[in-house]
Amino acid sequence: MLQNYKEITIYEVEKLRILFLEALENSDTLVVDLVSIKKIDMVGIQLLLSLVKTAHLKNKKIIITNAANNVLSMIKQTHCESILGLEG
Amino acid sequence: MNEELEIFLEDCDDQLQMMENALVEMQSAEATEENIGAIFRAVHTIKGSAGMFGFEDIVTFTHTCENLFDVIRQGELKINSEMVSLFLLCKDYIEKLIDSAVNDEELSEEENQLGKELIEALLSFIPSEEIPKKKSILLKDEEEKSLKNRWHISIRFNKDFFTTGMSIHSIFNFLNSMGTVLINAPIIYKIPLLEDLNPIFPYIGFEILYEGTQSQEALEDVFEFIQEDVSLVIFEAKNLEEYDLLLQIRDEELLQEELLRYSFITPKVTQVDTPEPLKIQEKENTIRNKELKSDVSKQSSKKSSASLRVDSQKIDILINYMSEIVIANSKILALVSSDDEEEEEESELQEAAQNMKQLLEYVRDGIMDIRMVQVGDSFNKFRRIVNDTSKKIGKDVEFVISGEETELDKTVIERVSDPLLHMLRNSIDHGIELPKEREKNGKSPRGRVDLRAYPDAGSIVIEIEDDGKGLDKEKILSKAVSNGLVSENANLSDEEIYKLIFAAGLSTADKVSDISGRGVGMDVVKRNIEDLRGSIDIESVLGQGSKITIRLPLTLAIIDGFLVQVGTTKYIIPLENIKECIELTETQELEMGENEFINLRGEMLPLLDIRELLQEDGSLTSRKNIVIVYFGNRSVGLLVDELLDEYQTVIKSLGSVFHNLSGISGGSILGSGEIALIFDIPRLIEMEKLKGSVMDD
Numbered sequence: 015m016l017q018n019y020k021e022i023t024i025y026e027v028e029k030l031r032i033l034f035l036e037a038l039e040n041s042d043t044l045v046v047d048l049v050s051i052k053k054i055d056m057v058g059i060q061l062l063l064s065l066v067k068t069a070h071l072k073n074k075k076i077i078i079t080n081a082a083n084n085v086l087s088m089i090k091q092t093h094c095e096s097i098l099g100l101e102g
Numbered sequence: 103m104n105e106e107l108e109i110f111l112e113d114c115d116d117q118l119q120m121m122e123n124a125l126v127e128m129q130s131a132e133a134t135e136e137n138i139g140a141i142f143r144a145v146h147t148i149k150g151s152a153g154m155f156g157f158e159d160i161v162t163f164t165h166t167c168e169n170l171f172d173v174i175r176q177g178e179l180k181i182n183s184e185m186v187s188l189f190l191l192c193k194d195y196i197e198k199l200i201d202s203a204v205n206d207e208e209l210s211e212e213e214n215q216l217g218k219e220l221i222e223a224l225l226s227f228i229p230s231e232e233i234p235k236k237k238s239i240l241l242k243d244e245e246e247k248s249l250k251n252r253w254h255i256s257i258r259f260n261k262d263f264f265t266t267g268m269s270i271h272s273i274f275n276f277l278n279s280m281g282t283v284l285i286n287a288p289i290i291y292k293i294p295l296l297e298d299l300n301p302i303f304p305y306i307g308f309e310i311l312y313e314g315t316q317s318q319e320a321l322e323d324v325f326e327f328i329q330e331d332v333s334l335v336i337f338e339a340k341n342l343e344e345y346d347l348l349l350q351i352r353d354e355e356l357l358q359e360e361l362l363r364y365s366f367i368t369p370k371v372t373q374v375d376t377p378e379p380l381k382i383q384e385k386e387n388t389i390r391n392k393e394l395k396s397d398v399s400k401q402s403s404k405k406s407s408a409s410l411r412v413d414s415q416k417i418d419i420l421i422n423y424m425s426e427i428v429i430a431n432s433k434i435l436a437l438v439s440s441d442d443e444e445e446e447e448e449s450e451l452q453e454a455a456q457n458m459k460q461l462l463e464y465v466r467d468g469i470m471d472i473r474m475v476q477v478g479d480s481f482n483k484f485r486r487i488v489n490d491t492s493k494k495i496g497k498d499v500e501f502v503i504s505g506e507e508t509e510l511d512k513t514v515i516e517r518v519s520d521p522l523l524h525m526l527r528n529s530i531d532h533g534i535e536l537p538k539e540r541e542k543n544g545k546s547p548r549g550r551v552d553l554r555a556y557p558d559a560g561s562i563v564i565e566i567e568d569d570g571k572g573l574d575k576e577k578i579l580s581k582a583v584s585n586g587l588v589s590e591n592a593n594l595s596d597e598e599i600y601k602l603i604f605a606a607g608l609s610t611a612d613k614v615s616d617i618s619g620r621g622v623g624m625d626v627v628k629r630n631i632e633d634l635r636g637s638i639d640i641e642s643v644l645g646q647g648s649k650i651t652i653r654l655p656l657t658l659a660i661i662d663g664f665l666v667q668v669g670t671t672k673y674i675i676p677l678e679n680i681k682e683c684i685e686l687t688e689t690q691e692l693e694m695g696e697n698e699f700i701n702l703r704g705e706m707l708p709l710l711d712i713r714e715l716l717q718e719d720g721s722l723t724s725r726k727n728i729v730i731v732y733f734g735n736r737s738v739g740l741l742v743d744e745l746l747d748e749y750q751t752v753i754k755s756l757g758s759v760f761h762n763l764s765g766i767s768g769g770s771i772l773g774s775g776e777i778a779l780i781f782d783i784p785r786l787i788e789m790e791k792l793k794g795s796v797m798d799d
Contacts, residue, residue, distance in 0.1 A: 024264055027301035035296050056270045060293060060306050068296040091274050092308075093286045 017050050022058030030058075034065050042074055049080040054088050062098055106266040106331075107204055109411065110151055114200050117144040119483065121193050125186050126485040130500075133181045141189065142171045147326070148196060153279075154328055156272035157203040160196065161279070163217060166224050167192050173228055188223055190486070195220055252284070252339040253312045253321055254366065256348055259304035263331050270308075276324060281314025287364040291356045309357075311339055311366060342367065414512060417472055424462075424469055428750050429771050431455075431462055436774050463750065473513070477555045477564075478506025480515050484526055488551065491530050498537050498548045499530055505555035510562050514634055514654055518564070521627040525566050525650055526551065528624070533570030533648055543645065545569070558653075561636075561678070561733075567649040573642040575599050600640040604628040635767050637733065637784040653734055653784065661753060663770075665746040665778065666729060669718030672778040674751050674770055675740065679731045679783040683745055686726040700728070700739065710790055711741040715765070733784045740781070753780060764789055 019026055037044050046065070062078060069076035078098050081089065089095050121144040124137040145168045152160035167189070173179045195217060202209050209217070257273075277283050289307035293299070314321070318336060325334055335351055337344040345367050349358055361367050438455045481503045492499040510518075534540075534549035541547050552567040575596060582588045582602045594602075604624050631638045635655045642648040655661075655678075663674035664683075690700045699708045707730065712718065728739040753768040756779075760766065767782035 024302055031296055031299060031301050038296070056304075056306070057264050057302060060304070061299070061301050063290050063306070064293050064296050064299045064301075067290075067293060071295060088271060091271050092288055092306075094288050094290070097288070097290065 016047060020050060021053040022048075022051055022061065023053060023055045024057040027057050027061045030061060031064075034061075034068075038065075038069060038072060038074055044069060044074060044076045046076070046078045047080050048078065048082065048085060051085055052082065054085045056092065059089055059092055059094055059098075063094060066098060106268060107155070108413075110155060111200065111204055112411065113151060114148050114196075117147050118193055118197055119479070120144050122190070122486050123482050125190050125193065126489050128181065128186050129183065129489055133186075138171065138175050138181065142168065142175050145171060145196075146323075148200075150324055150326060152200070152203070153276035153324070154268055154272055155203070156269050156275065157199075158275075159209075159217075160199045160203055161276075163192075163199060163221065164196060166221050167196075170224050170228055179227065179229060185227055188220070188227075192220055192224070251314065251316075253314070253318070254335075254337055254339045254344070254348070255310040255312055255321075256307070256335040256352065257310070258289075258307040258333040258352070260331050260333065261303055263304045263328075264302050266328075266331055268328055268331065273325075273328075277310070277312055277314075280316065280324070281312055283310055283312055285309075285311040285364055285366065287360060287366070289354075289357065289360055291360070292354070309361065309364065309366060339366075412472070414473075417469065420469055421473070424466055427462060428466065431459060432750070432772060433774070435459060436772070459750075466750070470511075473511050474509040475512050475515060476506060477508050477510055477515060477562075478503070480519055481506060481553055481555070483519075484523060484553065487523060488526055488530060491527055492534070492549075495531065496536060497530060497534050499534055500548055500550045502550065502552045503554075504552070508555040508557060508562060510555075510654065514562075517630060517634055518636075518652070518654060521630045521652075522553070522564065522566070524624070524627050526553065529566055529568040529570065529648070529650075533568040533572075535571050561653045561655055564652045564654065565649060566652075567647065569647040572644040572646055572648050573600055573603070573640070574644060578602050596642075597640070600642055603640070604638070632785065635782060635784065637788065639734070651734075661751050661780075663749045663751040663780065664729065665749040665772075666727070666740075666742040667744040667746060668712045668716070668742050669720065671716070671718055672746070672772065672776060673712065673742070674749060674778050674780045675729055675731060676751075676781070676783060677748065679733055681730040681732050681737060684728050684730070686728050686741065691726070702730075702739075707737065707739045708790060709739045709741050710786065713741070713743075731781075731783050731787070733787050736787050738787055738790050740786075749778075751778075751780060 016022075016030075019030070022030060034044075034046075044065075046062070066076055066078075076099075078100055081100055086095065086100060089098060089100060121141050124140045124144075128137055145164050149161055149164035149168060152164065170179075170185075174181050174185075198209070198213060199217075201207075202213075255277075259270075274283065274286065287309045289309060290305075292305040292307070294305065299305075312321075318338070321336055322334075325332065335348055337348070345361060349361075358367075435455050438452050485501060485503075488499060488501040529551050530549075534551065535543070535545075537547035540549065550569045552565065554563075554565045554567070556563055579588070579594070579599055579602070582599075582605065583590050583592075585605075587602060587605050588594065604627070628638055631652055631654070637653045639651045639653075640648060641651070655676075662677040664677055664680055666673050666675060684702075686700070694700055694709075698711070699706050701707075707728075709728065725743070727742050727745050729742060729745070730737055730739050732738075749772075751770045754770060756763070756766070756769050765782055765786040766779050767785070768780045770778050770780055772778050
């Protein structure tokens with residue numbers, strides 16, 4: 015789903031928000047593979063938090079995975095890794 | 103560059119300037135506590151601001167500077183001239199670091215090497231016993247621990263925070279570099295569902311438990327740079343009561359649950375220690391007062407606290423609109439006065455229009471006033487250059503600035519800065535003699551260069567005066583003759599000879615240095631000053647020194663003028679240059695004959711016939727009038743046909759086609775739609791002076 019994206023930053027968040035909304039509409043399990051993502055900022059982290067919240071409310075399963083080290087360390091700095099299920 | 107970065111850059115510029123001023127002062131006088139404090143604060147502020155943007159290189163470098171200055175500040179080390187020179191180099195290097203960080207550019211290898219060398223040099227000054235002392239801050243021994251405080255930091259972000267370009271991660275990094283973040287709890291309950299999410303709005307917040315040796319004030323300073331972009335509450339974590347106040351201030355339903363979940367508080371604390379309502383109110387006031395107090399102290403520590411930073415482009419746009427309004431209003435006034443139907447209505451309309459004119463004048467003056475800045479800041483920048491230049495060529499120069507509070511249009515100051523710098527360098531390089539030579543001539547070995555500013559007759563005068571060797575008339579003249587600038591038989595006055603140094607390609611310096619002496623520049627200096635509608639004069643006494651006097655208009659965009667007519671063309675004379683208006687009587691005309699001057703109350707007044715000068719058609723009236731104009735100490739009478747009215751004028755450029763039209767500074771559109779030409783009085787007087795007819799007052 016994110017293969018066309020290299021970053022989740024303030025410049026991509028609106029497009030991704032719509033993409034996530036559509037994906038949630040169309041499937042019960044959503045896998046957000048961060049393998050292509052090289053950079054994330056606080057705006058991106060906030061978007062993922064909203065995605066997780068929305069998925070839970072809609073009883074959809076969400077898996078966020080394959081975060082690169084630097085992306086994971088950015089998330090860990092904000093202590094949001096457990097909420098996003100990225101504790102590994 | 104985004105607005106926040108621009109503010110960061112401006113703020114750093116101010117801090118670096120303060121640092122440089124203090125250092126240059128230290129070079130010539132004893133270091134004062136005040137100067138040392140100013141430098142320490144400047145470096146500290148830059149470090150803090152850079153940390154907010156995540157500019158690690160700046161933080162690391164300034165941190166080392168700060169360490170050394172801290173030792174000096176504590177009185178454990180006495181600052182010497184070697185250190186002052188090193189700090190000046192560090193100031194330049196910080197400037198470079200800021201520049202590359204803001205422009206997202208990498209430093210070159212040489213620049214990185216320079217940074218390393220500077221850090222080594224800084225460390226070499228720190229007494230060896232101080233280094234472990236500094237490092238020990240990081241050690242968690244018992245003694246250190248007891249000095250540490252735990253602080254609760256609660257942050258919420260204002261709606262535009264994400265678009266400011268500042269990073270929350272940088273704040274965390276910075277806190278981690280200063281102490282230990284024990285708990286960092288993201289407060290996420292305000293983040294809405296995807297459907298309702300405005301992705302660039304910061305819904306998230308953080309509650310942080312931080313341990314460090316800093317005081318509350320020092321901790322608040324960390325956030326100084328983003329204080330307008332965040333809502334911040336800081337209190338000592340051991341004061342459990344303050345958590346109740348935090349809950350009240352934040353007014354967030356779920357915050358208490360989160361504080362419990364992350365173990366900031368225990369259930370017992372919140373239930374048992376809840377103060378009574380009155381107490382809460384009192385305590386809340388204390389916290390708010392604390393917040394206010396810290397705001398006030400921050401403001402008082404900032405020089406420009408009572409001012410507002412405005413992009414100068416915004417003011418330019420405002421001035422442009424103002425100019426258009428002035429033109430439109432002139433048109434209304436012209437229509438009102440030409441409409442003579444229904445007398446009663448006309449007078450009311452006229453009154454309203456006059457009222458409008460008055461109000462517009464106030465608004466105009468207000469806007470123009472915003473552009474006025476004190477020349478002091480700009481002048482102080484020259485201290486370092488004067489200092490470095492004189493040192494480089496082995497001269498001892500006392501540089502004295504006066505009239506720093508004089509105000510001038512910002513654009514004028516910016517545009518006059520380079521010419522002033524050039525002339526100051528010339529004064530030091532060519533004017534001031536070497537100490538030995540001065541002593542030989544019975545002068546003090548230390549030369550003196552004065553830079554003054556003061557208002558005079560509607561303009562601002564800037565003087566550069568030195569007590570050096572003065573200009574050598576013979577040398578200038580012979581050089582000018584050999585360059586073909588003047589003929590061998592030319593009979594020139596002293597002033598005319600001095601002014602030859604403004605001719606392109608004329609330098610009397612025997613040696614060309616890398617500071618000056620190439621003869622390139624003084625002509626550009628003169629042109630720049632004249633482009634600002636200013637003038638430049640030189641006085642000099644051989645062996646005693648020279649004085650360069652620059653006269654500049656207060657402002658560039660709108661002026662009060664006086665409308666006159668010659669033939670069929672209307673002209674505007676700046677009101678600030680007008681001394682008086684008189685009618686040319688028949689007797690005076692008879693007395694005048696073929697001469698170009700009249701007897702005005704017993705004194706000769708040279709006349710300039712505008713009709714003749716600008717080849718105007720014949721007069722439409724039989725009367726002739728004289729407008730006596732002056733600039734500096736010179737007067738001339740302009741012979742015109744009709745005196746019309748006072749006129750508020752917007753100066754519009756005439757374009758390059760009219761570039762060679764001397765004596766005219768621009769044009770203006772009148773209310774009637776006609777074009778009026780604006781006289782450039784300094785230039786007109788200059789032209790007349792060359793003819794030898796101008797009267798000195």
